[in-house]
Amino acid sequence: GAVVSQHPSWxxxxxxxxxxxxxxxxxxxxxxxxxxxxxxxxSLMLMATSNEGSKATYEQGVEKDKFLINHASLTLSxxxxxxxxxxxxxxYICSATRTYNEQFFGPGTRLTVL
Amino acid sequence: GQQLNQSPQSMxxxxxxxxxxxxxxxxxxxxxxxYKQDPGEGxxxxxxxxxxxxxxxxxxxxxxxxxxxxxxxxxxxxxxxSDVGIYFCAGSYTGTASKLTFGTxxxxxxxx
Numbered sequence: 001g002a003v004v005s006q007h008p009s010w011x012x013x014x015x016x017x018x019x020x021x022x023x024x025x026x027x028x029x030x031x032x033x034x035x036x037x038x039x040x041x042x043s044l045m046l047m048a049t050s051n052e053g054s055k056a057t058y059e060q061g062v063e064k065d066k067f068l069i070n071h072a073s074l075t076l077s078x079x080x081x082x083x084x085x086x087x088x089x090x091x092y093i094c095s096a097t098r099t100y101n102e103q104f105f106g107p108g109t110r111l112t113v114l
Numbered sequence: 115g116q117q118l119n120q121s122p123q124s125m126x127x128x129x130x131x132x133x134x135x136x137x138x139x140x141x142x143x144x145x146x147x148x149y150k151q152d153p154g155e156g157x158x159x160x161x162x163x164x165x166x167x168x169x170x171x172x173x174x175x176x177x178x179x180x181x182x183x184x185x186x187x188x189x190x191x192x193x194x195x196s197d198v199g200i201y202f203c204a205g206s207y208t209g210t211a212s213k214l215t216f217g218t219x220x221x222x223x224x225x226x
Contacts (some may be wrong), residue, residue, distance in 0.1 A: 035212060043117060043202060044157070044216045072191075093156050103214070105149075105156035 006106040007014055013084055013112050015020055021079045021095030021109045029074035030096035034103075035067075038091040050077045084113040116201055118217035126223045127193055135201060135220040136187040143205030146179050147214065151200045160201075161188070174199040193224050 003026040013019050021062075023033055032051050036044040048069050050056045056069035068080040077096075081088055095107040118139045127133055137146070145164055149157035161172050163179035163186060170177055186203055205215035206211045 036216075044214075046213055046215070050215055091154075095156075097212075102184050103212075105158070105160075108154065108156050110154070 002098060002102065002104045004030075004094065004104045004106040006092075006094060006109050008109060010110040010112075012112045012114065015085050016083055018082045019081055019111060021081075021092055021094075021111070022033065023077045023096065023106055024081070025075045025096040025098075028096075028098045030077075030098065031074070032097045033061075033071060033077040034095045034097075035069060035077075035079050036093045036095070038093060038108075040091075044093060047079075081111065084111070086113045089113045109110055118205055118215060120201075120203055120217040120220050122202075122220060123218070124221040124223070124226060128225050129193060129195060131193055133190040133193055133197070133222060134187060135222075136185060136186045137203030137205075137217045139205055140184070141216075142183040143207060144178070144213075145206040145208070146181070147204040147206070148175075148177050148186070148188045149201060149202045149204060149216075151219075153199075157202060195224050195226065198222060198224050204219075213225075 006023045007022045025030050031096045035047045040045045047062045048058045050071040051070050052071045058064045071077040089112050091108050095103050095105045096102045116136050120137045141186045147162050148160045151157040161177040166183050167181050168179040174191045201220045204214040206214050
């Protein structure tokens with residue numbers, strides 16, 4: 001149990017378009033979901049914390065108007081990269097928490113902006 | 115944002131050798147975690163540590179939560195080819211389900 005999925009697994013888009021990435025907890029209800037970004041050969045950097053039914057909390061330096069997060073249910077959070085540019089190309093990873101001491105990561109979504 | 119410093123940055127070892135890597139922070143954490151990430155995938159939790167001084171094993175892996183709460187190490191004994199990957203430490207102030215600060219990563223390569 002405790003599987004987190006992401007869709008799509010990879011996406012290529014043109015500069016200026018918007019891209020939506022879904023994160024789902026498949027077999028549990030997630031109280032909180034987190035979104036991370038990972039550039040090549042670098043570590044994971046937390047972008048935002050998302051709780052169902054409330055506004056996401058963004059980390060310092062992350063533009064909330066550019067990275068829109070919607071947490072519509074206890075099993076789904078979405079990240080929309082608006083007006084994407086080549087510098088937004090990255091590996092986006094979500095995680096979902098089940099209980100106080102369990103956090104599970106999705107397989108990631110590779111975004112390439114041309 | 116803050117990052118934890120891991121060393122070494124990368125290492126090449128032979129199959130069967132033991133591996134040791136560590137992670138240091140300028141601030142205190144209440145929970146230390148060790149993850150492994152394979153290329154193109156999300157990280158997978160290896161070991162979670164909740165108390166200063168705690169030593170925990172998971173098969174061939176052993177990790178310790180430093181007494182100062184500012185460091186942790188991970189040992190892998192008798193490495194095998196499937197140990198190849200990137201190992202990340204992560205710290206949390208309030209548990210594994212809370213937001214994590216990740217380390218810079220240690221890339222492990224195992225030769226036959």
